[in-house]
Amino acid sequence: MGLFDKLAGWLGLKKEVNVLCLGLDNSGKTTVINRLKPSNAQAQDIVPTIGFSIEKFKASSLSFTVFDMSGQGRYRNLWEHYYREGQAIIFVIDSADKLRMVVAKEELDTLLNHPDIKHRRIPILFFANKMDVRDSLSSVKVSQLLCLENIKDKPWHICATDALKGEGLQEGVDWLQGMRKVHLIESKCVSV
């Protein structure tokens, strides 16, 4: 981050946020991000992401740069290269895939223990996605299975979503924006 950027950040001028979108393959990351875009920019067909893709969009006062990572096993080792740039994380979980909840937990634990993440107060937003699927787990159950209550040093929030219809997404984004404001205020306090 250049000095000017820092200055702008302290003054609250900088309104750009880099967000990492992580989660297992087929959890709905690309679908979620697609839904957050303005309706005229939304894609119709969503195919499994290869490697990663970068999406930019504005939501109210903030402009987001989202790194939509591929969740496939063979691409998951790419994630960590973007941890340093990320200022917030969206972690998407397929709440209908009970079998792979352990895999999601394993990847989350690896993320939380990574040196680039471990000691930062980076906000994490969990989307317990596919809540429309019959027999899908509730967001409470998902946070239990992922042991989210053990995350003590980072602000986090979980909401149940249906990315196909776009339900629940706004609540999450609002929380993230709130976190951003808190973060800015904190930064200002430090600079005074």
Next chain:
Amino acid sequence: MSSVDGSGDAGKWLDAHYDPLAGLYTFSSCVDLADLSGDGESRLLVGDLGSGSSGMKLKVYRGTALVSESALLDLPAGLVAFFMDLHEPRIPAVAVASGPCVYVYKNLRPYFKFTLPGLEVNSLEQDVWQQARAGHIDPPTLKEMLEGIRKKADIPLSVRSLRFLSLEPGEIDDFVQLHEQQPIRRQTVITCIGTLKKSTADEDGVSCLVIGTENSHVYVLDPEAFIILSKMSLPAAPTMMDVTGQFDVEFRITVACRNGNIYILRRDSDKPKYCIELTSHPVGLLRVGKNVVVGCTDDSLQGFTQKGKKLWKAALPAPITTMAAMDLPTRGFQAVLVGLANCEVHLYREKNLLGTIKIPEAVTSICFGRYGREDGTLIMTTKGGGLMVKILKRTAAFDDRDSAPGPPLAQSVRLNVPKKTKLYVDQTLRERENGLAMHRAFQMDLSRLRLTAAKAYVKALESSMTPMSSSLSEPLKMNAVVQGLGPSFKLTLNIQNTAACRPVINLAISFLCDESLYRMRNPFMRIPLLVPGLVYPVETFVECTSDKGISDIIKVFVLHEGKSSPLLTAHINMPVSEGLTLN
């Protein structure tokens, strides 16, 4: 979703699911994984044996949930998923072998039933049933006649007649009524089933079914028309089978048979090409790469080449319950999972034990492959009907080091032995050439040394000159101390009885010295009783009478009353007198 702890390989596997009450009773041959709906998510297909007499079912699991079950008419002997046509979307069919039939399901609905061709029926048997139908003979007579036929016929009886013979007298009338109208059929049953790609090696290429039967045949079936494409015969009934290759190009069917041998069938012959004779019966048969891995009843795992040459053998700690291949093409990893009766699953690459998984119960079936969306999924059913799913961690790595106990690594490290020097070589040569002479010289010197030692000892004994008594009844030890500068000396003799417990009595000490030089105050002294172990100092004074500065020895004798030879003799070297005579 409960997790099971205590797995020895906890670092490599994630506990995805464990339902001890799933009620799945099956074997590895009746379990398969397939993407049944074309959505990229594999389902688990299980041919459930139920209680063995009822409740046989084809069950389908998606993730942790049972999503479909349909009844099977007979016990399943094997279950495979295979592509039977080229239709899109590419959805495999399921074939369940049970009894003499293969039931084919498409979209989980019964689609086709293939029945093995009938066998020749005993004509005598046919005749008696004919007569029974016509009313010429009554059921008890029918039973008697069939009994007779069974004893001497070379063509065995049909299942119907055998069943009839085993009935209680009360049941036979109904049985005859029910069955007499139907023609008699004799049929063999399927013992194992496999798939063989028709003409391409593609993952979703059309496959033929390969079935092994109780009457020692192997059939290859056309996937669309279900006609027999090829028939091969074996020396014994097949029990397990592994198929590789393509039917139209070249294939290899490896069959474990009930006679304890393994036969290898090739495309060009209807008889086995190679035979592997095992020393004990095979209980598991797999192919890893080009090699065949066999688990045997003698608790061993053995590797063979595809031509039947034995490569290795590994001993297992318990009997094998089931085996499955662990194939991870994305990581280039191939190994064998072996379920053991001691509630463990061992992972072997060749004969090296790579890992152990502990299970609460012995496993009855193992299946490894893509389940759901996870490529490395291990699915096991247990003896009590439980279902357990474990997922291999993305970061898990297996090192090839053998974790089985054995000789330590250090044993195979070569020691850095220095080179042989010229001197060493010369000496060795000399020793080799003159070995006899050297040995003789050594023996001679050794004998001389012994003789000298013996002589000295005898001399010492004869003169009783030792400060140690050699008598067994009075073992004594003595040392002498001379104090003073002269001409007066104090002589202290420390006497000790070294016997374990016996005291010594009636001892005396006398001195012998040159009278012209020394004067002893008491030349003869009695010694009190000597208690074992204690040191008794006996003191006397000696005066040197000469002032010429010469010294001599004083002899000390320890005597026993009534014996002329002393027990002990000691020579005391007196120092030169340095003082002046007082008187």
